[in-house]
Amino acid sequence: MTAAAQQPQLLGCDFSSSPTRRKPIVLALGQRQGARVLLTALQPFDTLAAFGQWLAQPGDWVGGFDLPFGLPRELVQALGWPTDWLACMQRYRSLSREQIRAQFAAFCDARPVGGKFAHRATDGPAGSSPSMKWVNPPVATMLHAGLPLLLDAGVHLPGLHAGDPRRVALEAYPGLLAREVLQRRSYKSDDRAKQTPDRLIARKDLVNALELGQTRLGLRLKLSHAQRDALVQDASGDSLDAVLCLLQAAWAQQRHAEGDALYGLPPGLDALEGWIVTAEMDMRSIMENRSG
Numbered sequence: 617m618t619a620a621a622q623q624p625q626l627l628g629c630d631f632s633s634s635p636t637r638r639k640p641i642v643l644a645l646g647q648r649q650g651a652r653v654l655l656t657a658l659q660p661f662d663t664l665a666a667f668g669q670w671l672a673q674p675g676d677w678v679g680g681f682d683l684p685f686g687l688p689r690e691l692v693q694a695l696g697w698p699t700d701w702l703a704c705m706q707r708y709r710s711l712s713r714e715q716i717r718a719q720f721a722a723f724c725d726a727r728p729v730g731g732k733f734a735h736r737a738t739d740g741p742a743g744s745s746p747s748m749k750w751v752n753p754p755v756a757t758m759l760h761a762g763l764p765l766l767l768d769a770g771v772h773l774p775g776l777h778a779g780d781p782r783r784v785a786l787e788a789y790p791g792l793l794a795r796e797v798l799q800r801r802s803y804k805s806d807d808r809a810k811q812t813p814d815r816l817i818a819r820k821d822l823v824n825a826l827e828l829g830q831t832r833l834g835l836r837l838k839l840s841h842a843q844r845d846a847l848v849q850d851a852s853g854d855s856l857d858a859v860l861c862l863l864q865a866a867w868a869q870q871r872h873a874e875g876d877a878l879y880g881l882p883p884g885l886d887a888l889e890g891w892i893v894t895a896e897m898d899m900r901s902i903m904e905n906r907s908g
Contacts, residue, residue: 625676627645627678628862629642629679630682651829653836655843658843677783680862680863683755683758683761685763686705686759687888689886689889692888709763713757713760720748720756721750737891742895787892789864789895797831806852823839831863835870868881
């Protein structure tokens with residue numbers, strides 16, 4: 617058996633908190649072969665239940681999931697919720713989406729303009745939206761819908777929660793890798809009127825850069841002609857986002873293969889908030905976030 621065959625399957629997940637046949641959850645499945653990441657399949661799920669069933673199956677994989685795995689410490693403390701990660705997430709999942717919106721909105725209403733939302737330490741380095749945002753994008757809803765599926769499936773969340781070490785889930789963020797190539801250029805939209813030629817060109821440029829390994833991850837994406845066409849033609853960007861998360865998972869699996877038990881996550885991460893894989897830790901911003 618080759619070394620590549622012994623490695624776990626890799627997956628990247630573009631998540632939707634309300635999946636449908638038209639807008640499904642998309643899994644990109646793949647395999648790392650040295651510095652190459654081979655895309656083997658794109659698999660859609662049009663219900664949360666179907667996705668949860670897939671996660672719960674026995675397997676051997678490392679996955680990057682485009683949904684937050686935690687809330688800002690500042691918010692949790694202000695609400696008087698448990699600061700133990702699992703207890704906090706159990707509290708969070710027990711609430712309805714309406715209750716979450718009401719509590720988060722009250723928190724924001726009491727804060728000054730320009731500082732309404734609390735942030736996690738990872739948001740600055742990753743350029744990600746606060747995980748408490750309930751609109752544009754509704755990442756708080758994604759956390760509420762997706763994290764319980766991972767918990768119920770019994771997967772391992774490095775740095776946060778011990779589970780099945782053969783099924784490893786990491787928080788990923790496709791925008792972090794896409795911006796490295798495209799800077800501020802937009803490459804996707806769910807709005808047909810905004811699915812422009814410029815965004816099509818941006819997707820072509822992004823796919824080309826990933827195939828050439830032109831990112832700091834040092835990995836090259838291996839695609840068939842049909843796969844390349846599918847990624848470029850998906851104007852929603854869902855398939856491409858899943859592949860970006862796949863590459864982040866491949867980087868993490870490579871770190872683990874080299875002996876890193878945290879799969880490349882920083883040792884100083886806040887075990888309540890979590891961390892986005894491949895985001896670089898800025899210790900000054902970490903300390904400012906904790907003391908703020």
